[in-house]
Amino acid sequence: MKKFIITICTLIVLLFIANTIYYRHGVYIDMDPDSAVTSLATVSGKNIYLKQQTADTPFEIRGVDMGVGMPGKWATDYAIDKETYLRWFGQIQELGANTVRVYTILQDDFYDAFYEYNQGREEPLYLIHGVWINDYIFNSHRDAFDEELLEPLLSDCRTIVDIIHGKKSLNLGEGNGSGRYRKDISPWVLGYIIGVEWESSLVVYTNEKSGDKNVYSGKYLYTEEATAFEAFLCQVGDKMIEYESGRYKQQRLVAFSNWPTTDPFVYPVVVTSYRYKIACVDVEHIKAREEFQAGMFASYHVYPYFPDYLEITREGSRYSEEMIDERLGEVIRKNLEYHTSLLKGARIEDYLTDKDYYDSRGRYNTYAAYLKALNRYHTIPVVISEYGVTTGRGMAQRDVNTGRNQGHMTEQEQGQALIDCYRDIVEAGCAGSCVFTWQDEWFKRTWNTMHAIDLDKTPYWSDCQTNEQYFGLLSFDPGNEESVCYVDGDISEWSVSDVVMTAEDMELSMKYDEKFIYFLVKKEGFDPEKDTLYIPLDITPKSGSTWCSDYEAAFERACDFLVVIRGRDHSRVVVQKRYEALLSTYGGPYYLDDPYINPPDVSTPHFERIYLPLILSGVLPDRRSTISTGVKYETGALRYGNGNPKAEEFDSLADFIFAGDYVEMRIPWQLLNFSNPSEMMIHDDYYEHYGIENLHIKEMYVGAGWSGGGVHRIPMTKVPLKGWGKKITFHERLKESYYMLKEYWALEP
DSSP, rough: OOHHHHHHHHHHHHHHHHHIIISSSSOOSOOEEEOOOOOEEEEHHHEEEETTSSSSSOOEEEEEEOOOOTSOGGGGGOOOOOHHHHHHHHHHHTOOOOOOOOSSSOOOOHHHHHHHHHHOSSSSEEEEEEEEEOOGGGGOOTTTHHHHHHHHHHHHHHHHHHHHHEEEEEOTTTTTEEEEOOOOOOOGGEEESSOSSSSHHHHHHHHHHGGGGGOBBBEEEEEEOOHHHHHHHHHHHHHHHHHHHHHHHHOOEEEOOOOOGGOSEOOOOHHHHHHHHHOOOOOGEEOOOOOOSSOOOOOOOOOOTTTTTHHHHHTTTOOOOOHHHHHOOOHHHHHHHHHHHHHOOGGGGOOOOOOGGGOSOOOOHHHHHHHHHHHHOOOSSSEEOOOOOOOOEEEEEEEETTOOEEEOHHHHHHHHHHEEEEEEHHHHHSSSSESSOOOOTTTOOOOTTTTSOOOTTTSOOTTTTTTGGGGOOOOEEESSSSOOOSSSSGGGGGOOOEEEEOSSEEEEEEOOOOOOOOEEEEEETTOTTTTOEEEEEOOOTOOOEEETTTEEEEEEEEEEEEEEOOTSOOOOOEEEGGOOOHHHHHHHHHHSTTTTSSSTTOOOOOEEEEEEEESSSSSOOOTTSOOOEEEEEETTBHHHHBBBBSSBBBOTTOOOOEETTTEEEEETTGGGGGEEGGGGGHHHHHHHHTTTTEOOOOEEEEOOOESSSSHHHHHOEEEOOOOOOOOOOOOOOOOOHHHHHHHHHHOOO
């Protein structure tokens, strides 16, 4: 009996060791080294083909990028379950897409769902899998060949190959996602995109520090006239192909992530100056041997609004050498010209004509022109693996030519922009594209609002001022089934319990959720053409004024914000100058002033319009001055419309609406300097802390009054505030853009 127990225990230990070696460390013995290698997809010329299709029918990648965010969760929580993925896959295919792109190793739920969804499906959904890299390592002393960057990247390549073949186990902390990966999804995996949007600094530093490593010759890939960074990419791609070819006898398409910041083109010196275009990554310097059957494609993230190098190239050509020297200084200009001359790239002008700047609809369109240049330059298929616009209320960049902006676009405008971008991509001759992205992601941040919010608590509220959160075709709206309020003029969702203040002829109601503060004001005989409504708000106890000199309104308490409803076209939120976030953070580039030298008075009666920055630096000077402040736009301006998704006239950017004697409105939390409303945190006094710090509040004071009779004091009342912490509510909703793109793709062959 004792020997039997020892034998069983020994077998268990040996099985555990074998399992660990095989599934965790990827150790294998090639039992059939001469077996033929197969591939699902291949490349010929500038087209991609699927093996099961006829040889003369290219496969167009119509993809949707998919992140891992869910409300109340960080991306690294991997909180999306199998049932959700199955539902989403169905909706994505109903949209007309044939491919999903993911960026990194996900939880096993994703792969299990993908396998189950495609089982027995005549027209399956395909997958392009990304190989992520820790981009926090970029701004450090490490170049791309540093073992802390290269070795984890090579390891992740092998891990992803094992995962798609269903032969991997990962624990939390060992990789990105975790689980037991036992489903073989390889029949539906088109290929891999290796890397991320490379920082210019990493590319340049690698080429300078490891310039002698610019040659690589592998079994499947090799370099010709490459830089060190391109040789690094070649090595990673070759090792990934070698591993899959050896262990699984399969090959897949391979691409390396790229974007305009590191595209293969060299631009005029004005672009180097204004957009810091200092690096080139050219996959044409990476060649495939005959042993690599599948082939390579060129992957680019290209958005219509930024960085628009061609707009600056064309605009810069209008400036004389003297004007450029005046802006840059002759020495600086010559230095930039020297560094530009060191770039190993192609002149962008050689791939474009004046006619190319106009699209098939006759619009001046630098986005379409850039896509044409990319496709003409490359000898391999070009896939635009990210394109899109966001429905966020906030905005970070403008597309000055076609209006496809980074933010402040309605869901209908998003849909039309996606259609227009897709047309541009197809007409440029690209082999495919992926819409960014499937779902909105509350945890995201954006450069022009991240200074104003608590970055540790972003998943717990929906910040519509941060445009990056709203690229999705799928929205997560507050409320378990419906939002607590829709700004649509229907007051049936308001109750007596929402009333916070009454007066002789006026009633003020208020409530809030994870996205907005809502107000309903009733005034008998209200005339929206003649009457002006004032709603003063006392948010912070640190500052404020009892009157507003700009609107001749006075208040019972020292207020920080004033909501002014003056007709459909002249309504806005203004902020007391002491509490103006843009001034305190970006006073230099946007106001040519340092407010910390002479801070605004704590009780100043001056109320300013509220702006968001669009371009922090690198702005072309106007022709009359060598001094140019940053570009900004008024985000405090309020928009009239119907904010109910069920309404025919639905406007997703609507802030307020009139309805008889009522005015209904919603104000984003961040617009009122809430940095984390889930815990009722606001901005503290900037000039006490030399910047933005958080301050917890338990109540705010609100009031309502009307114009007429000169200066009058508006009564105010206290409203208790209670955060929701991590106990959020949300429901899914497909945006109008989803249905517009679905209809368009249904008409496309």
